[in-house]
Amino acid sequence: xxAATFSVIITNYNYRDYxxxxxxxxxxxxxxxxxxxxxxxxxxxxxxAWLAEHYGNDERVTxxxxxxxxxxxxxxxxxxxxxxxxxxxLDADDRWxxxxxxxxxxxxxxxxxxxxxxxxxxxxxTNRALSVTRITPWTLxxxxxxxx
Numbered sequence: 636x637x638a639a640t641f642s643v644i645i646t647n648y649n650y651r652d653y654x655x656x657x658x659x660x661x662x663x664x665x666x667x668x669x670x671x672x673x674x675x676x677x678x679x680x681x682x683x684a685w686l687a688e689h690y691g692n693d694e695r696v697t698x699x700x701x702x703x704x705x706x707x708x709x710x711x712x713x714x715x716x717x718x719x720x721x722x723x724x725l726d727a728d729d730r731w732x733x734x735x736x737x738x739x740x741x742x743x744x745x746x747x748x749x750x751x752x753x754x755x756x757x758x759x760x761t762n763r764a765l766s767v768t769r770i771t772p773w774t775l776x777x778x779x780x781x782x783x
Contacts, residue, residue: 641736642670642719646709650727651682655689660730662695666737668723671696674713677703 643661647654654673661671673696675683683700690696701712710724723736 639720640669640718641666641721641723642672642717643668643723643725644710644713644717645671645673645725645727646676646706646713647673647678647682647686647727648676648703648706648709649678649680649682651678651680651685654682654686654727656730657725657727658690658696660733660735661725663733664731664736665734668736669719670717672713672717673698674709675700676706676709677701 645654645657645661658671658673661668673686673690675686675698677700683698686698690698697716699713701709704712706726714722725731
């Protein structure tokens, strides 16, 4: 069986002084993640320029600057282009221990953080359902037929 891959979406709004620690904590995982997407949600503190300077040439990090729509909007917009089997959400002012995703890689239990959603809800433009069984990464699955 193929090992699950992880994508991480980090949302940032005016957390220039913290977002680098969040990104670095993801990049330092003992089990490497496949994709890091940083969504700058219209920051006015110079975050976008700081992110471009520090991570603009890092192939592991995708930077997207969008107009301010709020954290949930940034998370949802970050879902576009996700390639991982499991999607994790991280706030710009939080950080992970180096082994954070390692236990999830061998488990079918999926966790979700910092977001409130119904247990099954459609949250992406590609109409993929997110099934949450505990609280941090979310697994992408084909929407149940009841959802169309």
